[in-house]
Amino acid sequence: MICRIDNFTFTAKNIDEIEESLELRFGKVDRINNNPKYQDLNKFEESITIKGEIIKESIHKLEPLKDIAKAKKSVRFTTIKGSFMVLITSIKVSKKTFLRGAELIKEFTIELKRDYGWNLF
Secondary structure, X not given: OOEEEOOEEEOOOOEEEEEEEEEEEEEEEOOOOOOOEEEEEEEEEEEEEEEXXXXXXXXXXXXXXXXXXXXXXXXXXXXXXXXXXXXXXXXXXXXXXXXXXXXXXXXXEEEEEEOOOOOOO
């Protein structure tokens, strides 16, 4: 297992990349005849992007994950580093490598935002 979203498990053969992002927010105040001033607006936002592909044998594997995402609720995201709650903000799927009208490979990108409204521990 590489990671798990709710009860949906990704394995090493499905995942190409997991990217973590930390966004810090600042307000900018332009000043006349001076350098701009920056002000801390709020805490930070963490996001995770999962990229991978699914081959023909498991071409419909993402359907249960889409159903989880359509519920628009926080779900548990688990890796070997730990577990926390996330919101699935988007699932993008692109089809490629067609043979006689049927796709053989689906590439996917799943974007998650960490949900701090939950305390798991």
